[in-house]
Amino acid sequence: MYSLGELAETLDVILSGDPQCRVSGLATLATAGPDQLSFLANDKYLRQLHGTRAAAVILRPAQAAQCPVACLQAEDPYLAFARATALFAPAARPAAGIHPTAVVSAQAQVDESAAIGPQAVVEAGSCIAAGVVIGAHVSIGENCSIGAGCQLHAHAVLYRGVRLGRQCIIHSHAVLGADGFGYAPTTEGWVKIHQLGGVWLGDRVEVGAGTTIDRGALDDTVIEDGAIIDNLVQIAHNCHIGKNTAIAGCTGLAGSTTIGANCTLAGGVGVVGHVEICDNVHITGMTMVTKSISQAGSYSSGTPMSTTREWRRNAVRFAQLDRIQQRLSALEKSTKN
Structure with a gap:
């Protein structure tokens, strides 16, 4: 009290x-x-x-x-x-040490002040810094680096080569470092492009439950200091998220998207690949970003909720817009003559 x-x-x-x-x-x-x-x-x-x-x-x-x-x-x-x-907030922290049921490679480095929970796995070459808390059933692949004071909640998964800065929080069932969605088409099907990059998180990054951050194809996927990412967000390979940017739930970023610092993406936003969004951009919920944004400000797309009757009328009118525009152009030409 x-x-x-x-x-x-x-x-x-x-x-x-x-x-x-x-x-x-x-x-x-x-x-x-x-x-x-x-x-x-x-x-x-x-x-x-x-x-x-x-x-x-x-x-x-x-x-x-x-x-x-x-x-x-x-x-x-x-x-x-x-x-x-x-x-x-409840401040209970597990005691330092490795739970007897955890599987920690002899080739991993674990600071004596870290806590590793039941059934967790830490593979060879990974480094666990001071004060890290690794929950039950967390899986950490080869050659990962977990910075001081990080907390990984139960069932979080880090594939090989993922690097976390200091004081990051990774919530349950988040997956960092899975393969990006890269394939080359052939007449006989798809040829997998093996993803050779990694995932790098700066300091104080928080990743929500069920979020996936894919590894880069060649270079790393990067999340800079202070970024916060909600539950059920998809960040594709080679995305780059700037400092202190906030991304709300159910947002999806296609590959090689670059987002600047201090941006906010509300729930359900979609961003096509290979676009750049500058600093201090705010994108409202359910917006579909189809091109780069070079000027700070607020952006929206789609139509807000209305009654079904109104929505149906507007849908019909939307289909008529091209014909209306043609008639308007013809009328303007006739008045000029």
């Missing part, structure tokens, strides 16, 4: 209320009890503030007068909330 005074000092925010009041966890405005901390970062939930039972609420200074309980005033309440979650 933390006192509100301790939280105010740790989060570098201004407290209005009893500094000795103690809280045991975090909860939403609607569900928080008298020993819990909540937050208000979206005005959509302002109406819930008036009835909250929380011990205290993180909010903007301009909202403090409306708060019926103690408050922690922050210029960016969402950021303060994010930092508070680290204080209340």
Whole structure:
């Protein structure tokens, strides 16, 4: 538990209320009890503030007068909330050492402070740095490098030659380093192009559950420092993702896509291969990116939801656009004459 005074000092925010009041966890405005901390970062939930039972609420200074309980005033309440979650997250860490059921090659290097869980496999030539936590049934292929403080959750898979920087998090069933989808066509079928590159992740990269990052054909597939990748994302061979870029679930990147720094790709985005997206680009959900983007900004494609009746009408009109354009052009020519 933390006192509100301790939280105010740790989060570098201004407290209005009893500094000795103690809280045991975090909860939403609607569900928080008298020993819990909540937050208000979206005005959509302002109406819930008036009835909250929380011990205290993180909010903007301009909202403090409306708060019926103690408050922690922050210029960016969402950021303060994010930092508070680290204080209340379960901190249990397995003891250092190798579980007796794990299979670790004699040719692997494992720091004595690392923890390797049940049934995990570490193959020859791989290097496991200080403070690494490898969960149950994780498979690490030959010649991989796992930087200090990384955590690999149960059933994550690293093929040969994958390199992780420091403090990366790889969630369950993520697969890093599988072959890219490369084949040469012949009249008799497909000839496999063997993928000779690897996968390289910088520091503090997080990869969600079930995400796949394919190895490069010749050069490496690269994910730079601070990038965050959601669940069920497909990153094909030789993609290059810039620093602090965020990619949401069910997005698919075709081969040799380059994405700059500080970009966001919302859920379900598709990107064709061999395109380049510059820094500070924001792509909304379900957008299909078919060409390179050279100017920062927000981009969208597709049509938003409407009633089925409206959608059917618009679908018919869409099919009529070419004919309408031809008639419009003819009309413009006739008026000029």
